[in-house]
């Protein structure tokens with residue numbers, strides 16, 4: 001088992017990573033849970049495959065656990081879901097000493113974390129992420145939230161978990177497209193600050209795509225280490241944490257412009273990484289050899305869904321983004337493998353060029 005510490009002002013905890021760890025959840029989490037009751041929040045696809053493994057392991061360690069199911073999918077990430085789950089928690093006897101366990105992808109993690117932060121004025125949460133995206137990103141750092149009809153993640157809290165338990169073996173049942181989408185976030189971590197991780201994507205992408213257990217564990221652990229170190233240095237996104245948004249400025253605009261239907265979040269980040277690389281190259285901040293390596297690493301993970309967007313529409317979205325943030329649009333640009341820069345000094349021509357590059361690659 002690999003243990004990676006996250007140290008924030010509000011709480012310090014560990015991300016525990018190991019293949020088969022879910023089967024050992026009872027012994028691993030036993031000392032944290034003590035004689036507290038556990039309430040596992042999950043969704044049907046994950047419940048069917050993995051809830052029993054977790055609950056049996058907790059039971060063997062003498063920890064009683066109740067399973068609560070929420071509706072699956074991004075549309076369930078609403079305040080109404082919190083209310084429904086809270087009612088069920090009360091009926092199931094959850095008091096202030098309860099611990100919630102989020103077993104699922106980022107949606108379950110965000111909803112359960114938010115619920116834990118306000119249920120009876122706050123109870124503990126343990127994150128057990130089951131998608132690549134949640135394992136390398138959503139489960140770590142304490143951001144919780146739900147969507148409003150007018151926009152994503154507009155209600156939320158910071159609520160650090162007591163622990164994060166990551167079992168890469170559970171990724172085996174993930175749909176191929178979901179699995180691959182999460183990998184762009186992991187690749188992002190390599191570009192931000194880990195040359196070794198980036199090289200794994202360059203040299204072992206076939207094994208990564210085949211879900212070779214050893215390589216996958218390596219990719220997940222390295223990505224977690226990067227996210228944990230950034231979150232530890234900047235819990236509330238004062239500055240440094242922004243580097244995690246590499247690929248997200250254009251990525252978000254593409255996601256929104258295609259109605260959150262065409263692209264999974266990770267796929268939008270894949271296109272966003274290409275766009276950021278192109279901007280860095282055309283602004284003279286990145287050499288062409290390194291830019292080529294990043295492009296190849298992104299494209300090495302397979303085809304991304306084709307996006308047909310108008311440059312003007314994307315530019316409009318970026319301007320709106322700028323207004324909502326009362327400032328300039330921030331771009332995170334790669335300077336070399338393992339080093340990025342946060343800048344608001346990017347000309348419109350460079351952005352146009354990047355969007356056109358995305359369109360050109362999408363056509364091929």
Ligand SMILES: NC(=O)c1ccc[n+]([C@@H]2O[C@H](COP(=O)([O-])OP(=O)(O)OC[C@H]3O[C@@H](n4cnc5c(N)ncnc54)[C@H](O)[C@@H]3O)[C@@H](O)[C@H]2O)c1
Pocket residue numbers: 043045046049072073074077104105106107108110130131132133134137138139140141142143144145153170171172173174175178265
């Ligand atoms: N809090 C944060 O810091 C943070 C960071 C990034 C993303 N997010 C949020 O995460 C969400 C996206 O998360 P996601 O990509 O994990 O999507 P998701 O939670 O919707 O999961 C994707 C799908 O995979 C299924 N699934 C999950 N694990 C499985 C498994 N092991 N086997 C089979 N099926 C499985 C789910 O049921 C779902 O249908 C978004 O709402 C996003 O806003 C939060």
Ligand SMILES: [Zn+2]
Pocket residue numbers: 137185248265269
């Ligand atoms: Zn992301």
